Amino acid sequence: MTERPGDPAGDGIAVQRLRFLFRLFAGTQCRGRSPVYEALSEGIAADDGLLDLLMATPGGQRRPSLLFAAVNLLLASDPDSELAGYYPVHGGRRPVDGQLMPAFAAFCDAHRDELTRLLRTRSTQTNEIRRCVALRLGLDHVRRRWPGPLALVEAGASAGLNLLLDRYRYRVGDQEAAAAGASPVTITCEVRGSGTVSPLLGPMPEITSRLGIDEYPVNLADPQARAWLEAFIWPEQAGDLAVLRAAVDLAVSADAAPVACGDATTDTAWLIDELPGHEPVVVFSASLLSYLSASGREAFAGQLRQAARHRPVAWIFAEAPGLVAATDPDLARLAAPVATRNAQYLVGASLHAPGERDVASLALADPYLRWIAPARRPSDDFQWLPEVTTSRR
Numbered sequence: 001m002t003e004r005p006g007d008p009a010g011d012g013i014a015v016q017r018l019r020f021l022f023r024l025f026a027g028t029q030c031r032g033r034s035p036v037y038e039a040l041s042e043g044i045a046a047d048d049g050l051l052d053l054l055m056a057t058p059g060g061q062r063r064p065s066l067l068f069a070a071v072n073l074l075l076a077s078d079p080d081s082e083l084a085g086y087y088p089v090h091g092g093r094r095p096v097d098g099q100l101m102p103a104f105a106a107f108c109d110a111h112r113d114e115l116t117r118l119l120r121t122r123s124t125q126t127n128e129i130r131r132c133v134a135l136r137l138g139l140d141h142v143r144r145r146w147p148g149p150l151a152l153v154e155a156g157a158s159a160g161l162n163l164l165l166d167r168y169r170y171r172v173g174d175q176e177a178a179a180a181g182a183s184p185v186t187i188t189c190e191v192r193g194s195g196t197v198s199p200l201l202g203p204m205p206e207i208t209s210r211l212g213i214d215e216y217p218v219n220l221a222d223p224q225a226r227a228w229l230e231a232f233i234w235p236e237q238a239g240d241l242a243v244l245r246a247a248v249d250l251a252v253s254a255d256a257a258p259v260a261c262g263d264a265t266t267d268t269a270w271l272i273d274e275l276p277g278h279e280p281v282v283v284f285s286a287s288l289l290s291y292l293s294a295s296g297r298e299a300f301a302g303q304l305r306q307a308a309r310h311r312p313v314a315w316i317f318a319e320a321p322g323l324v325a326a327t328d329p330d331l332a333r334l335a336a337p338v339a340t341r342n343a344q345y346l347v348g349a350s351l352h353a354p355g356e357r358d359v360a361s362l363a364l365a366d367p368y369l370r371w372i373a374p375a376r377r378p379s380d381d382f383q384w385l386p387e388v389t390t391s392r393r
Helices: 008-030 035-045 048-055 064-075 100-110 112-121 129-145 161-167 223-230 238-253 268-273 294-307 321-325 329-338
Strands: 150-155 169-172 175-177 186-191 207-214 259-261 281-286 313-319 345-353 356-365 371-374
Touching (some): 008 048, 048 064, 064 100, 064 112, 129 186, 129 345, 268 281, 294 313, 313 321
Parallel strands (some): 150 207, 281 313
């Protein structure tokens, strides 16, 4: 049924979809990661008043992450509020209890006009630099097939912090790798399973050029833009907030990678064509597919094929397996064994060159790369990895 503005039937369907979206967010994204957001997501799904707040915004803006970020942004200026007491990122220490939901509803009611403006005008902006672990794993896979220098592009790059992956220190499982120089940023990631993890911290290839693509690039010189980026840090992740701030400071003080304003579904190919040189191009995406429609995902895959007519192109991804499976026939075969496990992300690589097509699943991982389970064999179905896993704190 097509929803029409002001159509009660259409509005009712949209509200039910929104309820489902918050419950799905609670179960697949929050459980084991954020008790605060899990409880709030379940509560919002049953609260008509809070759903109405989102229903007053355009359909594409009705996202749990956007509402939570808008509230978090306002909480940063109101750390003495009752709600802030539940947010360790704002100094709170109160555990989740029966007063959390009423405190959240009261805060939203008191700031309704500000929240409505933010929800209508702002876009989702996350830059989870732990995902550099997935990028490093993919780069090692590409390097072993295409030795030599590489150009690096990130689609959906936000502030472009993942493009600076060689400027961070890493602790992955029991292994460590230093940056090329001293770095104030250390990325940590737990390793699950008994598969080898040495490629994760393998040699870093020479990166000849770097470019991000994003519809709404983050200007790190703008304090308001930085504050909005910080608003997407979850309540319990005070350590992640410190790491993000250190990475932002590093990017501002160094030569940050440029991020072009563009649409990944229409602009990726020509932006790759504009890159200097003829070396292979690695395109990285993490959670990009969840923001694209089915036609948009197909269009993005088409952009990669188009770019590969002129120079080798590898796509490294950390994405929901079901969306990967729906993007491309070859990837459908790759992702089929784990296509329903969308509480976890598939890390993989797809290489395109004249007369060559190689696809590989490399790992399953937490969507925020708090842990990674490297593949034990090229066609691993990951049945050895439990379906329900939680992040350890």
